[in-house]
Amino acid sequence: MRPLGSGVRFDVLKSALRVRRGNCVGVRDEQKQATRERVLVAARDLFNETGYEETTIRAIAERAGVSVGSVFTTFASKAEVLSHVMERRLGDLYAEFDRVLPFLRGSTGDRLCSIFAIHYEFETRRVRLFLAHIAASYSPSNDPGVKPYGRNERLSDMLEQVLQEGVARGDVRGDLDLALTVEVLKACYASNYRMAAARGASAEEMSAAMDKQVALIAAGWAPR
Amino acid sequence: MSFVSVNIESGSETPVKLTRRALAKQRTRERVLSAARRLFSERGYEGATIRDIAQAAGMSTGAVFASFSDKSELFDEILTADYEVIYAQMKQAAREGETVADALLGLFGVAYSFHLEQLPLLQASIAVSWTRSDAAEKRARTDIKHLFALITDALERGVQAGELKADVDAKLVAEIAWDVYVANYRRAVYDGWTVENLVAHLREQLKLILAGVRA
Numbered sequence: 541m542r543p544l545g546s547g548v549r550f551d552v553l554k555s556a557l558r559v560r561r562g563n564c565v566g567v568r569d570e571q572k573q574a575t576r577e578r579v580l581v582a583a584r585d586l587f588n589e590t591g592y593e594e595t596t597i598r599a600i601a602e603r604a605g606v607s608v609g610s611v612f613t614t615f616a617s618k619a620e621v622l623s624h625v626m627e628r629r630l631g632d633l634y635a636e637f638d639r640v641l642p643f644l645r646g647s648t649g650d651r652l653c654s655i656f657a658i659h660y661e662f663e664t665r666r667v668r669l670f671l672a673h674i675a676a677s678y679s680p681s682n683d684p685g686v687k688p689y690g691r692n693e694r695l696s697d698m699l700e701q702v703l704q705e706g707v708a709r710g711d712v713r714g715d716l717d718l719a720l721t722v723e724v725l726k727a728c729y730a731s732n733y734r735m736a737a738a739r740g741a742s743a744e745e746m747s748a749a750m751d752k753q754v755a756l757i758a759a760g761w762a763p764r
Numbered sequence: 765m766s767f768v769s770v771n772i773e774s775g776s777e778t779p780v781k782l783t784r785r786a787l788a789k790q791r792t793r794e795r796v797l798s799a800a801r802r803l804f805s806e807r808g809y810e811g812a813t814i815r816d817i818a819q820a821a822g823m824s825t826g827a828v829f830a831s832f833s834d835k836s837e838l839f840d841e842i843l844t845a846d847y848e849v850i851y852a853q854m855k856q857a858a859r860e861g862e863t864v865a866d867a868l869l870g871l872f873g874v875a876y877s878f879h880l881e882q883l884p885l886l887q888a889s890i891a892v893s894w895t896r897s898d899a900a901e902k903r904a905r906t907d908i909k910h911l912f913a914l915i916t917d918a919l920e921r922g923v924q925a926g927e928l929k930a931d932v933d934a935k936l937v938a939e940i941a942w943d944v945y946v947a948n949y950r951r952a953v954y955d956g957w958t959v960e961n962l963v964a965h966l967r968e969q970l971k972l973i974l975a976g977v978r979a
Contacts, residue, residue, distance in 0.1 A: 592895070593810045675890075675891040675893075676891070677950060678890040678953060679808055679891050688950075691954075720972055721972060723944070724969055724972055727943040727946070728943050731939075731942075731943040731947070737894055737895070738901045738905065752933075753940055756936055756976055756977065757972070758976070759975070759977070760972060760976030761975070762976075
């Protein structure tokens with residue numbers, strides 16, 4: 541028998557190892573992905589039903605039918621779970637927006653109001669989830685996977701694009717600070733969820749409040 | 765947000781000569797409050813339990829509950845005490861501003877200066893404000909009116925001075941100004957903004973908000 545260190549045998553061994561390892565990773569990735577899916581669905585439902593603070597990682601694992609350990613190998617913390625739940629939900633929403641945006645009509649204010657109304661409609665389906673997301677955005681987590689409310693560029697980009705088009709159409713003045721306007725609009729948009737938090741206001745009530753806020757801000761961006 | 769409440773009850777106690785027992789009780793309250801303030805700042809609202817607070821204050825949880833009915837009452841009391849410290853200053857600053865923007869920047873600037881000194885406590889109070897109980901929410905809603913009155917007063921003065929349109933919806937403008945004021949704290953939390961950064965940014969935001977209501 542030749543020693544292990546010599547030529548051919550060692551290469552064979554290495555490639556065999558590589559193949560096996562490759563397979564293992566594939567299966568493990570798949571399992572990890574499945575665990576991830578189940579954890580995100582379970583967390584989404586529990587955060588909304590019983591509240592974010594009240595929901596433990598253990599409860600999420602139990603509902604998802606996975607071990608507590610496997611939740612922690614997939615996510616660094618509960619904050620990260622919430623962040624991923626929200627990001628995935630928004631992924632669906634923004635895919636919808638990509639189809640809807642080209643069909644928006646009316647003034648820039650009207651278009652923005654439509655965008656916010658769709659958001660309120662969407663978020664009030666699981667409003668406690670969204671409230672937890674906003675609350676968490678004031679308490680930063682150091683986990684790299686956490687993207688707090690307000691740092692999602694897609695909403696900002698969409699609003700800025702609508703304003704930009706308004707400038708092009710001539711119903712928004714050209715020297716308006718678009719990023720600052722988006723920021724003010726987003727502050728109002730988020731704050732209106734207090735109506736839902738405090739007294740279970742409907743999406744329509746929040747949209748009505750937003751319409752008034754947009755109208756007031758829009759009065760300031762009209763070309764002179 | 766709920767750092768706004770004028771606690772009239774505690775004021776009415778002072779003229780009465782305190783018995784030894786009442787004095788001891790007050791000392792206990794103060795010890796609890798100071799321990800609670802520290803723990804809420806360090807661990808956030810949810811992270812600090814009554815048991816932790818009792819331990820830090822060197823007493824039993826029962827003794828804490830003898831003074832406060834629950835954690836949210838304890839938390840509110842801390843925020844109220846802070847509010848009482850800054851309300852007069854905010855009012856003063858609003859009065860000193862010549863224009864509407866200056867008045868608003870003055871009052872919000874006082875708040876920024878105060879809260880940036882103890883940012884973790886403010887973060888906890890904002891986080892709680894999104895998920896608190898109905899009773900706590902009602903309490904905060906009533907309290908917040910005092911601050912809103914300062915903002916709408918400044919706007920009304922702007923109308924009288926001919927700076928703003930006569931038919932301005934002061935409540936709406938106040939709401940929007942308040943929303944951006946609160947949202948800006950995230951800049952302090954995430955980007956390390958100073959009071960000067962926040963006030964300068966708010967100045968631009970107010971310019972944008974007031975643009976549509978100027979006379």
